[in-house]
Amino acid sequence: MSLGSRAWLSSALALGLLAAAPEAAADVSPDPLEEVAVGLPPLDTPEPPELDTLSVGTPYDVAQYPPPPGTRPPGTLPPPGTRPAPGYPPPGYAPGPGFGVQRRRPVSSGLEIGFLYTTAAVYGIGTGIWVNEEAKVREPGVYVIAPAAFGAAMPLTVFLVDRFAYTKGMPEGLPSAIASGAIIGAAGGVGIAAYQWASVSTGKEWGWIGVARAEFVGATVGAGAGVGLYYLIKPRPEHNMLLMSSVLWGAGIGAAFGGGASKSFGNWSETNDAVSLGSNIGMGVALAGAVTASVFWTPSWEGLGWMYAGFGLGTVASLPIYFAYIGSDRDPRRGLIAQGIGAMAGIGLAAALAPRYRYPGYAENDTDDPDWIKVRGVGLMPVEQGLGAQMTGELW
Numbered sequence: 431m432s433l434g435s436r437a438w439l440s441s442a443l444a445l446g447l448l449a450a451a452p453e454a455a456a457d458v459s460p461d462p463l464e465e466v467a468v469g470l471p472p473l474d475t476p477e478p479p480e481l482d483t484l485s486v487g488t489p490y491d492v493a494q495y496p497p498p499p500g501t502r503p504p505g506t507l508p509p510p511g512t513r514p515a516p517g518y519p520p521p522g523y524a525p526g527p528g529f530g531v532q533r534r535r536p537v538s539s540g541l542e543i544g545f546l547y548t549t550a551a552v553y554g555i556g557t558g559i560w561v562n563e564e565a566k567v568r569e570p571g572v573y574v575i576a577p578a579a580f581g582a583a584m585p586l587t588v589f590l591v592d593r594f595a596y597t598k599g600m601p602e603g604l605p606s607a608i609a610s611g612a613i614i615g616a617a618g619g620v621g622i623a624a625y626q627w628a629s630v631s632t633g634k635e636w637g638w639i640g641v642a643r644a645e646f647v648g649a650t651v652g653a654g655a656g657v658g659l660y661y662l663i664k665p666r667p668e669h670n671m672l673l674m675s676s677v678l679w680g681a682g683i684g685a686a687f688g689g690g691a692s693k694s695f696g697n698w699s700e701t702n703d704a705v706s707l708g709s710n711i712g713m714g715v716a717l718a719g720a721v722t723a724s725v726f727w728t729p730s731w732e733g734l735g736w737m738y739a740g741f742g743l744g745t746v747a748s749l750p751i752y753f754a755y756i757g758s759d760r761d762p763r764r765g766l767i768a769q770g771i772g773a774m775a776g777i778g779l780a781a782a783l784a785p786r787y788r789y790p791g792y793a794e795n796d797t798d799d800p801d802w803i804k805v806r807g808v809g810l811m812p813v814e815q816g817l818g819a820q821m822t823g824e825l826w
Contacts, residue, residue: 535664537599538606542667543592546605547585549612553649554584556616560642606670607656614677614717615652619644621681621710628702659721669724671734676720677713679741679777683770684712690766701763733784737777744776745769 558577567573592600623644627635636644659665665673688708692701729737748769755762811820 535601535603538602538604538667542602542605543588543600546588546600546609549609550584550588551581553612553616553653554580554582556642556645556649557584560646563639563642603664603666603670604657604660606667607660607665608653609656610670610674611656611659612649612653613674615648615650615655616645617648617677617681618652618710618713619646619648621706621713622648625703625706625710628706663725665724666728668729668731668734672724672729673717673720675734675737676716679737679773680712680714680716681709682712682741682745683716683773685709686766686770686773687712690764690768690770692763729781730785733781733786736780736784740776740778740780741773742776744772744774744779747776748772 555577558575558580561576561580562573567576588605592605620641623636623641626640656670685705685708688704688706688711689701691708692704748765748771751765751768752762755765811818
């Protein structure tokens with residue numbers, strides 16, 4: 431075929447294709463909203479859910495929605511011992527309950543806040559009595575005004591603080607710390623006033639106004655110390671009950687030791703000063719021991735009940751000691767020492783055998799109530815030519 435024939439044939443084929451193009455275009459009418467990539471099949475896979483709706487524990491089909499290379503599906507954690515890649519977790523990632531968050535310390539129970547309400551009412555009544563004594567009010571109709579006013583104002587103050595100073599109420603341990611501190615302080619004030627009354631000559635006693643003054647000062651200082659103790663070591667209600675109970679046990683045991691060690695043979699009335707002094711010393715020693723034990727030990731409620739039972743049983747079990755003094759010229763008051771030892775042994779044995787405390791498993795350093803001091807341990811420390819003590823912990 432000549433070159434001219436070939437050119438003519440090519441021109442004829444081109445004109446034929448152009449003539450057929452309008453008919454082909456009429457048969458194919460693509461959707462203007464559908465875009466199909468050249469060489470790729472249509473994308474008919476469903477859209478994956480949004481990332482902000484996924485969290486730990488949400489089912490995620492990796493085969494259906496494969497993640498981009500170098501990343502993990504949303505809601506999964508990196509393998510142990512590895513560090514997450516930059517940019518992980520993705521935006522909208524929500525950790526599941528208990529992961530990466532600190533749960534708030536539980537709110538105080540109704541029994542605990544009720545304990546504080548009762549203590550506040552008694553404290554208010556005592557404050558009113560002290561005010562009357564200082565003002566020398568003697569008219570009965572006027573005398574009841576101050577105790578009634580303060581007795582109502584103190585529980586109202588607790589209510590306002592519990593409702594408005596905290597998000598959902600006072601945290602667990604704070605109400606009982608305040609109430610226990612006030613009771614311990616009041617007991618200490620009365621103990622000091624009793625020793626002053628027993629140790630001075632007639633006519634120099636403080637009198638009723640001195641007792642009211644000592645009780646008010648002691649209760650106020652004790653309540654403040656309870657608040658400080660809570661923010662220092664975050665005691666639980668069991669800790670606070672242990673501190674308050676230790677004062678009761680210490681007063682009884684100390685009074686027994688004081689009376690048993692008195693030198694006033696045969697004259698019980700002359701042992702008052704020794705009994706009062708021993709009671710005060712016993713309260714101080716027992717309280718210091720309970721505070722130290724609370725740093726690394728938490729008694730259970732059952733254990734506290736056992737310790738009360740041990741205190742009573744130890745005291746009663748040592749009563750037969752007095753049979754040894756029948757027909758003897760020895761002072762039977764020395765038997766009080768044996769009873770004090772029996773009470774101490776009963777408390778210690780009950781604490782060792784009582785059911786253990788089970789921690790509830792919540793974080794104590796929550797955001798509403800920051801734990802800025804943590805005491806981790808207390809122990810002995812050797813020093814040059816002696817022995818000391820050391821305390822370890824965290825500050826901020």
